Amino acid sequence: MVPPLVETQDLVKEYVLGGETVHAVNHVSLKIERGEFVAIMGASGSGKSTFMNMIGCLDVPSSGEVLIDGIATREMTSDAMAELRNSKIGFVFQQFNLLARTSALDNVAVPLIYAGVSGEARRERARATLTQMGLADRLDHSPAKLSGGQQQRVAIARALVTNPLMLLADEPTGALDTHTSEEIMHVFQTLNDEGITVVLVTHEADIADYAARRIVFRDGEVIEDGPVANRRRGRAA
Amino acid sequence: MTSIATRLSSYGINVAIALTALRTNLMRSILTTLGVMIGVLAVTLAVAVGSGAKVSVMESINSLGSNMALVFPRPDTEGGRGTEDRGRLTMRDARAIEREIDGVSAIAPQLRSSIQLVATGRNASTAAIGATPGYGIVSNITAERGRFITDADVNSASRVIVLGPTVAKKLYGDFDPVGERVRVNRVPFTIIGILESKGSSFGNDNDDIAIVPISTARQRFATDTLAGPDDLHMLFVGFQDGFSLRTAKREMTRLMRDRYRVRDKEISPFTIRTTEEFMQETAQVTAIFQAVLVAIASISLLVGGIGIMNIMLVSVTERTREIGLRMALGAKRSDIRNQFLVEAAVLCMIGGVIGLILAIAAAAAFEKAVDFPAPIGIATSIGAILFSALIGLIFGGWPAVRASRLSPIEALRSE
Numbered sequence: 001m002v003p004p005l006v007e008t009q010d011l012v013k014e015y016v017l018g019g020e021t022v023h024a025v026n027h028v029s030l031k032i033e034r035g036e037f038v039a040i041m042g043a044s045g046s047g048k049s050t051f052m053n054m055i056g057c058l059d060v061p062s063s064g065e066v067l068i069d070g071i072a073t074r075e076m077t078s079d080a081m082a083e084l085r086n087s088k089i090g091f092v093f094q095q096f097n098l099l100a101r102t103s104a105l106d107n108v109a110v111p112l113i114y115a116g117v118s119g120e121a122r123r124e125r126a127r128a129t130l131t132q133m134g135l136a137d138r139l140d141h142s143p144a145k146l147s148g149g150q151q152q153r154v155a156i157a158r159a160l161v162t163n164p165l166m167l168l169a170d171e172p173t174g175a176l177d178t179h180t181s182e183e184i185m186h187v188f189q190t191l192n193d194e195g196i197t198v199v200l201v202t203h204e205a206d207i208a209d210y211a212a213r214r215i216v217f218r219d220g221e222v223i224e225d226g227p228v229a230n231r232r233r234g235r236a237a
Numbered sequence: 238m239t240s241i242a243t244r245l246s247s248y249g250i251n252v253a254i255a256l257t258a259l260r261t262n263l264m265r266s267i268l269t270t271l272g273v274m275i276g277v278l279a280v281t282l283a284v285a286v287g288s289g290a291k292v293s294v295m296e297s298i299n300s301l302g303s304n305m306a307l308v309f310p311r312p313d314t315e316g317g318r319g320t321e322d323r324g325r326l327t328m329r330d331a332r333a334i335e336r337e338i339d340g341v342s343a344i345a346p347q348l349r350s351s352i353q354l355v356a357t358g359r360n361a362s363t364a365a366i367g368a369t370p371g372y373g374i375v376s377n378i379t380a381e382r383g384r385f386i387t388d389a390d391v392n393s394a395s396r397v398i399v400l401g402p403t404v405a406k407k408l409y410g411d412f413d414p415v416g417e418r419v420r421v422n423r424v425p426f427t428i429i430g431i432l433e434s435k436g437s438s439f440g441n442d443n444d445d446i447a448i449v450p451i452s453t454a455r456q457r458f459a460t461d462t463l464a465g466p467d468d469l470h471m472l473f474v475g476f477q478d479g480f481s482l483r484t485a486k487r488e489m490t491r492l493m494r495d496r497y498r499v500r501d502k503e504i505s506p507f508t509i510r511t512t513e514e515f516m517q518e519t520a521q522v523t524a525i526f527q528a529v530l531v532a533i534a535s536i537s538l539l540v541g542g543i544g545i546m547n548i549m550l551v552s553v554t555e556r557t558r559e560i561g562l563r564m565a566l567g568a569k570r571s572d573i574r575n576q577f578l579v580e581a582a583v584l585c586m587i588g589g590v591i592g593l594i595l596a597i598a599a600a601a602a603f604e605k606a607v608d609f610p611a612p613i614g615i616a617t618s619i620g621a622i623l624f625s626a627l628i629g630l631i632f633g634g635w636p637a638v639r640a641s642r643l644s645p646i647e648a649l650r651s652e
Contacts, residue, residue: 053646056565058564058565058645058646058649059644059645059646078569078570079569079570079571082564082567082568082569082570082572083567083569085564085565085566085567086566086567087567091565091566093562093649097558097562097649099559099562100261101257101261102257110563110566111566111567114563114566114567114568114569114572115567158566162567
């Protein structure tokens with residue numbers, strides 16, 4: 001039996017702020033299967049980002065367990081977590097987080113450095129992934145010379161280059177205009193159609209509508225979890 | 238095996254990442270590396286001048302003759318209080334040493350005085366050594382033209398003189414004066430030879446001397462500083478190669494103390510020094526000299542290192558978000574630490590290489606300007622570059638570890 005790609009068991013994250021304990025994520029148990037397209041929604045402070053950081057192995061829970069592809073992460077060393085992020089998870093950020101003054105090709109190759117892929121193979125794979133993202137003619141451009149949508153596609157290529165099981169996107173359209181947002185959502189939908197699991201964090205309902213399943217957080221708890229009615233399809237560029 | 242290959246390639250990557258980061262902040266990199274550059278320049282020059290001093294002093298000692306003892310008629314106070322007592326050293330002592338001490342190859346008893354020479358209307362003053370043929374053997378000096386003094390010259394107290402190249406040049410220019418007459422303190426002498434050149438040491442011209450038979454010096458030149466008609470100003474004792482000068486000195490001291498009936502706790506009325514002692518003392522003094530120079534110069538390297546640490550801390554803070562991103566993309570703590578370590582080491586090595594090049598240029602200019610050796614060898618060069626990399630690792634260490642300890646999520650969230 002194939003385990004769920006992500007499974008959280010009674011997941012809790014608490015902070016102590018000004019002497020008061022804040023339950024950012026409060027006893028959340030859920031599963032995300034392979035091939036799903038999930039939108040995690042909620043207002044700011046609802047715990048959705050904290051939840052995503054924990055299933056992305058960027059943050060450790062206060063209690064509970066996160067299993068990625070059936071592997072428990074609670075007792076993992078920071079090195080093992082780094083390896084897990086490198087091989088199974090691709091991150092896409094709101095502000096793209098590309099290295100400045102570094103070509104698109106070299107930006108996309110960064111995760112392969114940490115995967116131990118040698119130089120020529122690294123460049124080859126980065127080139128192939130950028131081509132897949134429609135950026136074959138932008139390989140040597142630095143981020144400053146790319147539009148917002150192009151930058152986000154470079155970032156998606158970087159997330160994809162290690163062939164991860166899952167893309168974790170935190171407000172990926174937050175810095176983009178409506179038209180470009182549709183383009184990027186179309187990219188995610190296409191990738192999802194090809195079998196990659198996509199988990200998207202957003203506070204915008206119309207962006208969440210591109211997903212197949214919607215999980216809504218409020219005050220650290222899941223208040224809604226179900227399929228998206230009237231799912232939107234993104235437009236190709 | 239793969240992990241070694243991967244690790245090596247990851248160091249290569251780190252160097253590439255470091256170079257990119259350094260190029261990105263070019264002006265800052267240059268200013269930062271300036272400190273290390275000046276530090277390496279200073280330390281390398283200090284090492285060079287220190288070893289130059291050593292080389293030059295050792296050469297001077299070697300030019301004395303490699304394996305010899307020097308005996309002076311001066312009470313041996315061993316660096317203690319001075320004494321008014323007159324020292325003692327006679328020709329009979331010299332013969333006794335030659336006869337009774339093992340390993341003696343030759344002796345060179347000497348009288349020293351300063352003389353005035355006049356020839357062809359020109360004049361010169363120089364130091365005259367009243368010597369025997371043994372002086373040539375012990376001091377390892379021969380006549381380049383003409384001949385050295387002989388036993389016959391000494392026995393007959395002939396008025397012959399061997400000139401050092403400097404004196405000859407002063408009196409005769411480029412003309413070969415062998416066979417010419419020269420007036421020494423108004424007395425006519427015959428020039429029988431010109432010495433080979435011995436160069437200079439400590440700014441002293443070793444060629445500004447003249448040698449006459451010791452018997453002639455005793456008769457003709459002022460010797461009123463001597464107590465008796467048989468007294469000497471100095472005695473060189475040459476020893477066969479490989480003979481222990483330490484043993485020889487002990488035996489000579491015992492012999493001389495017996496001859497002068499020196500009692501147990503009294504100081505000797507003579508002083509014996511060996512080239513071995515000179516070498517050791519010189520090695521010690523020059524080592525201290527070099528250490529002091531290097532220590533002073535190291536302060537500038539330390540300041541340079543602190544500059545590196547400062548800029549690396551700034552760099553880590555500035556790039557916190559990048560660190561978080563790299564962690565999210567799969568960088569381990571060690572990858573982040575190595576990235577910043579390599580960056581600091583590369584920065585320092587660039588400074589080190591430039592500093593070394595400047596030091597080599599400065600040393601060459603220095604050698605030319607003051608005629609003093611300042612060698613920068615391969616070992617010093619490699620040492621300077623490795624040491625500057627080490628400075629990078631030491632002073633880049635803390636910032637690098639700080640970077641690697643960041644939590645990925647907090648680093649990513651930073652502005």
